[in-house]
Amino acid sequence: MPSPALSRSALVEALRAAVSCEVAGDPATLATHSTDASNYRHIPLLVVRPRSAEEVVTVLRVCAAHGAPVLPRGAATSIGGQATNEAVILDFTRHLDRVLEIDAGARTARVEPGLVLDRLRERAAGHGLTFGPDPSTHSRCTIGGMIGNNACGSHSVAWGKTVDNVRSLEIALRDGTRLEVGRTSPEELESLCGREDSVGRLYRSLRAVRDEYLSDIRLGFPKLPRRVSGYNLEYLLPENGFDVAKALVGTEGTCATILSATVDLAEAPASRALVVFGFDSSVEAADAVPALLDLPVLTMEGIETGLVQALDARKPGDRSELPAGTAWLYLETGGASAAEARENARRVAERAELVGASTLVVEDPAAQRKLWRIREEGAGLATRLADGSEAWSGWEDAAVPPENLGKYLRDFELLMAEHGRKGLVYGHFGDGCLHVRIDFPLAAPEAAPAYRAFLTDAADLVVRHGGSLSGEHGDGQARAELLPRMFPPRLMAAFAEFKAAFDPANGMNPGRVVDPAPLDADLRTVIAPPVLPTRARLALHADGGDLAAASRRCVGVGKCVSASGGMMCPSYRATGEEEHSTRGRARLLFEMLAGDVITDGWRSEEVRHALDLCLGCKACKSDCPVGVDMASYRSEFLSRHYEHRKRPMAHYTMGALPRWLRLGAPLAKIVNAVAASPLRHALTRLGGIAAERELPALATPTFRKWFARRENPQWTAERTPVVLWPDTFTNFFDPGVGRDAVAVLEALGHEVHLPARTVCCGLTWHSTGQLDTARRVLRRSLDTLEPWLDRGVPVIGLEPSCTALLREDAAELLPGDPRVKLLGKAVRTFAEHVGEAELPEIRSVENRVLTQVHCHQHADLGYDADTRLLGRVTGEARVLREGCCGLAGNFGFERGHYDVSVRVAEHQLLPALRAAEPGTVVHADGFSCRTQIRQLSGHEPAHLASLTARALGLSAE
Structure with a gap:
């Protein structure tokens, strides 16, 4: 804990005088760094983002001089509470994130601590290699954090824990001393111990720990593949090469700060297949594990039906099918070719009958990714149980020998019942490691005692089964207090002496592992x-x-x-x-x-x-x-x-855009002329609009006007009525989209109607927080739609953001209006409605199409129907599914947002547009997306309604 005499202002002054990197102590930074992925909350002293190893060393020395504790931190996805403390946080995620070297021949990489795992894997993949440990947070966790926690992941049955893949470390001690550590020969150890400096003192202390506790270390650790709790003192043993680097893995920032790491790389299988075994319960899946351990698999992961249901509730249809059962094991195989992976999968599938499992072999990579999503997002999916109650971490990664897993899980389920607790179980069954989120009453008055009682009993249970309190996530604050229940007193003393050898002043992430903070203190919902x-x-x-x-x-x-x-x-x-x-x-x-x-x-x-x-x-x-x-x-x-x-001017202008457009539409030519003249700059300045933006031209006539003026079709047969929603953007800016939609719908045998009066979903008011106005606007629209809703007539939307509001957000705005439920059922996207129909003869298709998916469609409406329709009316379609266009309604038009808007577009959209082959048609259903594309590229994008109309020979263009 910080020294009572510590002066934050003096520390800030000293740090800013010593380093040029960011030293932040503002409320926003402190708030965003106050917790990790655990239940705990600690307001940091400061957050420092060093740009070099030299700055790290300088920061450590300044903090030591001021008695300020230090916490090295990566992505802060730690679940045990080890990445939150009342300390100076060294945030490595902004800088110190490079791959320094890859030696493909030696199969090693030297990296900085802030490097994200996926970035290392991408670089290694170019050499046919990978970094074996792969926690579910692989897209954001850092190598330094993985070393700190001894992270594992789904492929640990093949490639082990992080400790098994670390060759050497460059570290800095609390006093700023830099040194390289790794395996140490007896001669090297003797030489190091003879030095008269801090390095010599360190090695003499570590040798003394080894010698004093030699038999305790050899006999005191449980024998299982996923023992992550405590310190890895076994690597100081002579038979393990006195490997100080491996001994530091899993120390959770309590001993030293990593400056760089040399890690081992593994050969990556060229092809993979996934075998899924289905069981009637997780206990049955756990019972099957011992009979499967000899199989040629890369993973042996368990999930249960609650996770599947949670994903289905949020993203229906966003997974592949599973075999019969309520619990499943994922058994992944690999090979140098698809045939080899398939043959290994066949051998695995043959074992299903022995363990009484249903089985499914999945070879398609896309289908495999969908199934893996359930497992990888388990930590999030499991936080809300089926009854809506909140579930929490705290006891989420205990491990036992795999042969004991079934017995342990039975007893664990009994323990939860005794405490009146519920939770979803999943995890690394092949390594005996279970993950679970439990409905601790952390928002209730009895939070702390209930939490303590369960964790204490759970610790005793896992120890009885020969296990470890932590099998992956580390001890942190959640389990460090319980370590004496797992380790004998002499090993606990050895842990304390090991930490003191590196950090005698207890300034590195204090209160974790050694001399721990209480497990029921600092619970963020309580404090x-x-x-x-x-x-x-x-x-x-x-x-x-x-x-x-x-x-x-x-x-x-x-x-x-x-x-x-x-x-x-x-x-x-x-x-x-x-x-x-x-x-x-x-x-x-x-x-x-x-x-x-x-x-x-x-x-x-x-x-x-x-x-x-x-x-x-x-x-x-x-x-x-x-x-x-x-x-x-x-x-x-x-x-x-x-x-x-008073609101920002943009809220009055763009927040009330439908109102202004209705007023301006009769004067469209004048408005357009002014918007294209030098007066535009005054208009944008007064309206809170970015000066860099062109103002979209108003269409003449509007879509509604065109629809009202056209000759009524003379139908010879009865047609099915549909209502086409004339959203603000289609109506006033892109009426051609509406005309093409009408042409297609009529060609399919529909009688197309527009609402009799002006309607609006209220999107622009909703997005700017003008909720009362948004409600009034939506109610008026419901009044107009009510006769159609009562008849169950489909309401077809063309603009994804408006369609999403009608289907989803309307219920948030007007929860008590019974018409909202009817509206949600009636609203359909153009693709959902047209895609189900038998299309007339396709006359021509666009050969190459590049599609930008609207964010609201991605989030609320789904894109499967659009993908299917695109496949029918176009040739080759490439769908961009990563990244927003950057305009996002009024966001990109607001003053001060232009640069960010463009940087967002540069994530995927703009590079894809620049790389598009000549003749590629750009497709975007969102008006914002089309506007961003028009203004930042030379492309003229089309709506799916227009592509469909062209394919059917109906478009007026």
Whole structure:
């Protein structure tokens, strides 16, 4: 813990005088770094982001001189609480993130601690190699963090834990001493111990620990593949080469700071197959493990039906089929060729009958990825149980010898029943390691004693089965206090002396492993309860209308701080700043409600600033394993932040865009002329619009006007009525999309109707937090639609953002209106409706199409129907499924957002447009996406309705 005499201001002054890197102590930074992925909360002293190893050493020396504890930290996805402390956080994620060298011949890599695992694997893949340990957080966890926690992952049955893959480490001691550690020959050890400096003192102390506790180390550790608890003192034994690097793996930042690491690489199988065994229960799956351990597999992972149901509830159809059962084992095989992987899979599948399992062999890589998503997102999916209750970490990764897994799981289920607890079980069954999130009552008055009672009994249970308190995630604050129940007193004394050898002043991540903080102290829900009213103005159905529960929904797994994969989180990918990630914003909201670090409540400028760069893309709603819906939380915050206050001008202009467009449409030619003249600069300045943006031209006539003026078709047969929703953007800017949609729908035998009066979903008011206006607008639209809704007539949307609001967010705005449920059932996307029909003769197709998926469609509507229709009306279609276009409604038009908007587009969209072959047709259904493409490239994008009309020979273009 920090020294009582420690002066934060003096420390800041000293650090800023000594280093040029960022030294941050502002409330927003402290709030976003106050926790990791655990249940604990500690407000850091400062956050420092060193740019070089030399700056790390300097920071360590300054902190030592001021008595300030230090915590080296990576992506902060640690679940045991080891990555949160009242210390100076050394944040390695911004810099010190390079691959320094790959030696393909030696199969090694030298890397900096902030390097993300997936970046190393991408570089190694070019040599046919990989880094074996692969935790589910592989897209954002850092190598330094993996070394700190001794991370494992799904492939540990093949490639072991991180400790098995570390060759040497370059470290810095608390006093700034730098040294390289690894295997040490007897001669080297003798020489090192003879030195009269801090290195000599270190090695003499480590040798003394080995010699004093030699028999204790040899006999005191349980024998199992996943023992991660405690320190790895066995690597100091003579038979293990006195390997100080391996001994430091898993020390959780309590001993030294890693400056670089040399790690082993493994040969990556060229091809893989997945065999899935189905069982009636997780216990039966666990019982089968011993009979499968001799199989040629890379993984032996267990999941249960609760995880599958959680994923299905959020993303229906977003997984491949599973064989019969309620619990499953994933048995992955590999080979130098598809045939070899398939042959290994066949051998594995033959074992199904012996263990009484149903079986399925999956060879298609896309189908495999869908199944793996269930397992990889388990830590998030398991945080909400079927009854909606919250589930927590704390006892989530205990391990036993694999042959004991079935017995242990039976007893563990009995223990949960005795305590009245529930949880979803999954994990690394082949290594005897179980993951589980449990419904601890952490938001209730009895939180701390209930948590302590369960963890204490659970520790005794796993020890009885010859296991380890932690099999992967480390001890942290959650389990360090329980280590004496697992290890004899002399081993505990050895741990203390080992830490003291490196850190005699106890300044490195104190209170973890040795002299631990109580496991029931610092629980964030207990020490930081909300002090503001938390009943939301939006329904927030997923959290019972409670914004506090919504802010707790983020458990810190950090998928939003990934640099690639999915669409989340575009603003973080553009800025690299934690406060602009979904996780960072959720933590700021939590701290705002608590009123400790963020003290201004709903007037908080820190929260407003963080949410200002939230694009409202909703990607987090679907991509976040926990289903955080930051777009809704942003609307909620803006509604309260600007209550009875002047809003930004953009809220009055673009927030009320439908109103202004209705007024301007009759004067479209004049408006367009002014918008294209030098007066545009004055208009954009007055309207809060980015000066770099061109103003889209108003169409003449509007879509509604065109529809009203056209000759009524003379149908010879009865036709099925549909309502086409004339959204603001189609109506006023891109009426050609509406005309093409009408042509297609009529060609399919529909009688197309537009609502009799002007309608609007209220999107622009909703996204700017003007919720009362959004409700009024939506109610008026429901009044107009009601006769159609009563008849069950489909309502077809063309603009994804408006369609998503009608189907999803309308229920959040007007939860008590019975028409909203009818609306949700009636609303369909163009592809959902047209894709089910038998199309007339296809006359021509676009040969090459590049598709930008709208974020709201990705999050709320799904894209499977669009993919199928694209396949019918186009030739080769490449669908971009990673990254927002960057315009995101009004976001990219608002003053101050242009640069971020472009950087977001540069993540995938703009490079894809530049690389597109000549003749490629660009397809984007969202008006924002089409506008961004028009303004930042030379392409003229088309809507799916237009592509379909062209294919049928119906388009007027």
